[in-house]
Amino acid sequence: MDSFSTLIRTASHEQHVEAETSTFMSDLLGGRLGVDAYARYTEQLWFVYEALESGATRLASDPVAGPFIRPELLRLPSLERDLAHLRGPDWRTGLRALPATRAYAERVAGCVRDWPAGYVAHHYTRYLGDLSGGQIIRDKAEKTWGFTKKGDGVRFYVFEEIGNPAAFKRSYRELLDAVPVDDLEKQRIVSECKRAFALNTDVFRALGEEFPLSA
Numbered sequence: 001m002d003s004f005s006t007l008i009r010t011a012s013h014e015q016h017v018e019a020e021t022s023t024f025m026s027d028l029l030g031g032r033l034g035v036d037a038y039a040r041y042t043e044q045l046w047f048v049y050e051a052l053e054s055g056a057t058r059l060a061s062d063p064v065a066g067p068f069i070r071p072e073l074l075r076l077p078s079l080e081r082d083l084a085h086l087r088g089p090d091w092r093t094g095l096r097a098l099p100a101t102r103a104y105a106e107r108v109a110g111c112v113r114d115w116p117a118g119y120v121a122h123h124y125t126r127y128l129g130d131l132s133g134g135q136i137i138r139d140k141a142e143k144t145w146g147f148t149k150k151g152d153g154v155r156f157y158v159f160e161e162i163g164n165p166a167a168f169k170r171s172y173r174e175l176l177d178a179v180p181v182d183d184l185e186k187q188r189i190v191s192e193c194k195r196a197f198a199l200n201t202d203v204f205r206a207l208g209e210e211f212p213l214s215a
């Protein structure tokens, strides 16, 4: 039987392709969007990571979610530096969650509160993605809008404390494989992962509507 890390990756493959090829992501990676769209996207990420990380200390001692809570992953401080760079010192004043972002953040917060195994699905979907495809987005953002390499504006994508991302991802997959739940609960985690991808795609759709290309 496949390991759980293989199962969750293969089961969410289709959703991954969908997120990756969404109009907003394609336009972003194609260098067709202005920096304002990138800033707006970064603002949406703030709400998602606020939900993921504000409850993290509470989950640290949980037998299922606890092993995933690693300080070197925390993104909120980097996001806040990026936003100060993108929007200026008053970045909080204009910060608005799109309805799709609110729905996503509420789902994460609900898992933090009531379902640590569901939280693992959200944790995996975001952090392993940031460590993987996130690096492609960073490279494109640096080139498109001229951010200093790994500097302000793209710090969200830079995991300063993870020297070897490939090794980190390997150990992360080992954590997934060792998650102490039965097969039925593993299936529920997989379903929640698909839902997490869909919530991301919803945010991309909303951003795509906000930043349509005139061409």
Ligand code: HEM
Pocket: 005, 008, 009, 016, 019, 020, 021, 025, 026, 029, 124, 125, 126, 128, 129, 130, 132, 133, 134, 136, 137, 169, 197, 200
């Ligand atoms: C245009 C955007 C994206 C690109 C180019 C991209 C690209 C990639 C690549 C190349 C990998 C494989 C890396 C490896 O095996 O080491 C990967 C893995 C992953 N991506 Fe993405 N991705 C994108 C968007 C997303 C989004 C929006 C999410 C979810 C929010 C996501 C979640 C993941 C996850 C969870 C993995 C880890 C799969 C695993 O090994 O278990 N990605 N991505």
